[in-house]
Amino acid sequence: MISADEFADRLSKSVSDRFGNADFGARLGADLGLDSYSMLEVYALLAEMGVELQERDWLSVGTLGDLYSCYRAAASGGMEPGPPVDLPSGSLRASGRIGSPGPHGSSSLLGPVQPMGSPAAPQSARQPLLPVDPRLSVVDSSRELPGALQPPQRAGRFFRLAPVLPPAHPFLYELAVSPDVGFRWRYRGSVPSYAQFEQELWPGMIVQFLVESLQTGEPAGNVICYNPDLGLGHAYVGAAMAGRYSGSGIAIEPVVLFTQYLFDVYPFRKLYFELPEFNLEQFGSAVGDRLRLEGRLIDHDYYRGRYWDRVILALYRDEPLASLHGRDADRVDGSTES
Missing domain, CATH: 3.40.630.30 (Gcn5-related N-acetyltransferase (GNAT))
Structure with a gap:
């Protein structure tokens, strides 16, 4: 696991130099100017570091401190973010607290848009809106011919x-x-x-x-x-x-x-x-x-x-959106190749 300074340094070199002088309370969008495309660069960098965050993690991230907190939790194998850490002095000022609310506070993350007249189901009971027979998604790779076309x-x-x-x-x-x-x-x-x-x-x-x-x-x-x-x-x-x-x-x-x-x-x-x-x-x-x-x-x-x-x-066609600034990201699941 890398330190807070090292984490920000990698983001500064790979994504935006604005990370180099940012404190951990800096908001990724409003203060650091990251849009959805730039955030994919952050995702690719974390994947290179062996860390893949879940959807709930990305939706909780509003500041640089939130991002580092999620990184620490994932890198240590924990299910929940760790406790706030003492931030180093210098370029990373300790004015932000890891684990702070999202970009506009905790209320900014909207719940799912429910169909009219349909109450929200408990998290454990939620099913895909259009269920798919699992047999339709199973591919027997042993039966594939060399060079066979993929769907x-x-x-x-x-x-x-x-x-x-x-x-x-x-x-x-x-x-x-x-x-x-x-x-x-x-x-x-x-x-x-x-x-x-x-x-x-x-x-x-x-x-x-x-x-x-x-x-x-x-x-x-x-x-x-x-x-x-x-x-x-x-x-x-x-x-x-x-x-x-x-x-x-x-x-x-x-x-x-x-x-x-x-x-x-x-x-x-x-x-x-x-x-x-x-x-x-x-x-x-x-x-x-x-x-x-x-x-x-x-x-x-x-x-x-x-x-x-x-x-x-x-x-x-010959310049796909998935290829990000020199990284081989032809797979949209975040995997990379050297």
Whole structure:
């Protein structure tokens, strides 16, 4: 197990030099400027150090101190974070306490968006919204021929992509109209009737999935591919996750899974992300690295008393989103190869 100073030094060298002068009370998003794409770099670094955090760990991390606390707990084999440690003086000032609340306090982590009229089930009783026969997911590797084609990957380290069937519609409606997500998503803050939402759920789509948590089985988000042009080889992609995943880093995993699925199944050359500029802060560090800025509509969208540009980003087949700054992360489960 490495010390607090060594931990911050590795983050500074591999992810962002802002870690070098940060105290342990520094918030990963608001103070250190990490978005979901940058947080994947943190995940990759921890994986290289032999530590893999669970979904609940990522959702509890709001500060550098929280991150180190989770690292200590995982590295020592403990199930819960260890007690607060005495922070070294110098570059890592002891003004933050390990184990502090999330980015906006403990109340910022929203519970699952429940289908209307459905009470939350106890944690131990929760089942996937769309149960899958376990026999369908069992692959007998002994029967595979050398070089045999593999099915497209629809499960990662934290999430899986499930078909959108009628039982998922209430969750998807709640996601579309929830206060913390709705203004960024399909209806931009307006609230359609449930009947209108169901009527508009599939037109224009070539494929969409419900995102489910592998740890809890709960619905977590929605990924969509729409307005495809198979002749020219492009389509548009959108994604939304429940508010509790905001800024966690793992929220981008379903996007990685989904875009790779689209490139595997369809002859797309590139995929477009069209979004209001205020959404760009969630993964802006990927622009210029894997996402190319290919269009900008000036003052196209309105929100909160001002007009915002709409930007069009492109992801190319030969530059997959899963490859992060020189690390071989073609597997979205966080494993790496030297």
